[in-house]
Amino acid sequence: xxxxxxxxxxxxxxxxxxxxxxxxxxxxxxxxxxxxxxxxxxxxxxxxxxxxxxxxxxxxxxxxxxxxxxxxxxxxxxxxxxxxxxxxxxxxxxxxxxxxxxxxxxxxxxxxxxxxxxxxxxxxxxxxxxxxxxxxxxxxxxxxxxxxxxxxxxxxxxxxxxxxxxxxxxxxxxxxxxxxxxxxxxxxxxxxxxxxxxxxxxxxxxxxxxxxxxxxxxxxxxxxxxxxxxxxxxxxxxxxxxxxxxxxxxxxxxxxxxxxxxxxxxxxxxxxxxxxxxxxxxxxxxxxxxxx
Amino acid sequence: xxxxxxxxxxxxxxxxxxxxxxxxxxxxxxxxxxxxxxxxxxxxxxxxxxxxxxxxxxxxxxxxxxxxxxxxxxxxxxxxxxxxxxxxxxxxxxxxxxxxxxxxxxxxxxxxxxxxxxxxxxxxxxxxxxxxxxxxxxxxxxxxxxxxxxxxxxxxxxxxxxxxxxxxxxxxxxxxxxxxxxxxxxxxxxxxxxx
Numbered sequence: 001x002x003x004x005x006x007x008x009x010x011x012x013x014x015x016x017x018x019x020x021x022x023x024x025x026x027x028x029x030x031x032x033x034x035x036x037x038x039x040x041x042x043x044x045x046x047x048x049x050x051x052x053x054x055x056x057x058x059x060x061x062x063x064x065x066x067x068x069x070x071x072x073x074x075x076x077x078x079x080x081x082x083x084x085x086x087x088x089x090x091x092x093x094x095x096x097x098x099x100x101x102x103x104x105x106x107x108x109x110x111x112x113x114x115x116x117x118x119x120x121x122x123x124x125x126x127x128x129x130x131x132x133x134x135x136x137x138x139x140x141x142x143x144x145x146x147x148x149x150x151x152x153x154x155x156x157x158x159x160x161x162x163x164x165x166x167x168x169x170x171x172x173x174x175x176x177x178x179x180x181x182x183x184x185x186x187x188x189x190x191x192x193x194x195x196x197x198x199x200x201x202x203x204x205x206x207x208x209x210x211x212x213x214x215x216x217x218x219x220x221x222x223x224x225x226x227x228x229x230x231x232x233x234x235x236x237x238x239x240x241x242x243x244x245x246x247x248x249x250x251x252x253x254x255x256x257x258x259x260x261x262x263x264x265x266x267x268x269x270x271x272x273x274x275x276x277x278x279x280x281x282x283x284x285x286x287x288x289x290x291x292x
Numbered sequence: 293x294x295x296x297x298x299x300x301x302x303x304x305x306x307x308x309x310x311x312x313x314x315x316x317x318x319x320x321x322x323x324x325x326x327x328x329x330x331x332x333x334x335x336x337x338x339x340x341x342x343x344x345x346x347x348x349x350x351x352x353x354x355x356x357x358x359x360x361x362x363x364x365x366x367x368x369x370x371x372x373x374x375x376x377x378x379x380x381x382x383x384x385x386x387x388x389x390x391x392x393x394x395x396x397x398x399x400x401x402x403x404x405x406x407x408x409x410x411x412x413x414x415x416x417x418x419x420x421x422x423x424x425x426x427x428x429x430x431x432x433x434x435x436x437x438x439x440x441x442x443x444x445x446x447x448x449x450x451x452x453x454x455x456x457x458x459x460x461x462x463x464x465x466x467x468x469x470x471x472x473x474x475x476x477x478x479x480x481x482x483x484x485x486x487x
Contacts (some may be wrong), residue, residue: 042293043293043313043315043456046315046454046456047417047454047456049454050417050420050423050453050454051417051419051420053420053423054417054419054420054421054422054423055422057422057423057426058422061422061426063367063422063425064367064421064422065419065420065421065422066369066418066419066420066421066422067352067353067354067355067367067368067369067421068369068419106355106366106367107353107355107367107441148419150371150372150395150418150419167485167486167487168487170485170486170487171482171485171487174481174482174485174487178471178474178475178478181396181397181467181471182395182396182397182415182418182467183372183374183395183396185395185417185418185419228485229485231484232481232484232485235477235480235481235484236474236477236478236481237470237473237474237477238470238471238474239470240417241395241415241417241418241456242396242397242467242470243415243456243458243466243467243470244466244469244470244473272418272419273419274419
């Protein structure tokens with residue numbers, strides 16, 4: 001129980017931040033390629049072509065796709081048969097994110113919220129953002145996502161009343177996407193949270209963008225709403241980088257939670273076209289397998 | 293849509309030929325500026341130590357490293373322009389800048405200055421820093437080093453693009469046109485969604 005080498009977690013946390021910044025997941029690449037085939041406007045096609053060149057250069061030179069290294073987010077899912085020490089995991093994620101920043105090295109995008117002083121470490125009080133969850137297996141699953149500000153600044157939420165119905169939620173999402181224009185570097189993922197409390201709904205929206213592109217919510221009712229909103233957003237014609245076109249989003253992902261009988265909360269978290277994430281699966285014997 | 297390959301600094305004639313929706317690539321001089329660069333210039337009254345006349349300016353906070361006296365690029369990408377609207381009419385009118393490069397676009401005051409003096413807004417693909425960094429051949433100078441990463445940067449670029457002419461010198465603003473079209477389509481989209 002106590003002899004697990006937590007240097008393995010620290011090294012994984014470091015590698016994950018770097019991998020996420022440099023290597024776009026295959027599902028995102030495939031979704032961009034597919035979107036390109038249905039884009040008809042020539043200026044929008046030029047945007048896609050620049051995107052593909054960027055990915056190619058980042059692959060070839062093992063370099064950052066985007067200069068915005070984002071705020072580091074780790075979602076950790078701990079199996080019931082994995083020997084773990086929560087304090088060690090938390091401190092090793094912090095160290096891993098710091099070391100990635102200073103040893104790669106890349107720009108730290110984290111700063112004091114009032115003094116605006118950037119310690120050049122990507123970490124600090126509250127950072128990295130860490131979500132813990134638990135499941136019934138023998139793995140430690142670490143999912144890492146650097147979140148850039150162009151898209152994060154477009155986040156929004158609202159507490160509707162039950163009387164406003166589901167239609168208020170749909171209109172809110174569509175209006176939020178139209179309002180955000182070119183800022184979140186479309187076409188990316190529109191993450192939506194529905195239900196829960198004010199803080200949980202925002203977290204659900206964030207978790208929604210961490211799913212592989214286009215993976216539907218298992219609830220058929222929710223999946224239908226995802227399709228409906230996707231179609232609506234693409235029908236606006238805002239297009240890649242807000243310059244007009246057929247493709248305004250790659251996918252809408254919705255996550256839900258039960259809520260209070262008098263609450264009807266909704267939150268939107270947009271993700272840019274470089275929908276960056278990386279995953280490590282750590283086994284009890286210390287073996288690490290990297291993926292997305 | 294026409295594709296242009298230009299050389300900077302630009303002449304007024306170069307810029308007046310460009311129409312919203314055209315694609316531009318260029319070689320030559322490029323300045324990098326950001327929020328703080330322009331606060332230093334306009335709010336604190338510091339004159340740029342180099343002429344910006346005819347030049348394009350990209351909104352960026354570059355990652356660079358200094359080896360001896362020389363600056364080298366690490367990663368250079370574009371940021372959201374909208375925050376810098378209030379400085380842009382003077383950047384164009386007073387200093388003769390002919391192109392602003394960034395993402396998200398600018399507002400009416402800038403569009404008016406572009407029409408009056410002959411300048412354009414060129415939209416870059418946000419998030420594509422790997423590509424832009426490759427197209428930068430050299431960091432020729434960093435002025436006001438104490439402001440880094442928001443100093444005044446002089447880059448030399450090759451085949452820099454693709455850039456979409458999003459605001460031209462004839463009063464057209466592609467962002468506004470696209471938004472107006474979305475608003476026009478909205479009632480139909482709402483109806484289909486049942487809202």
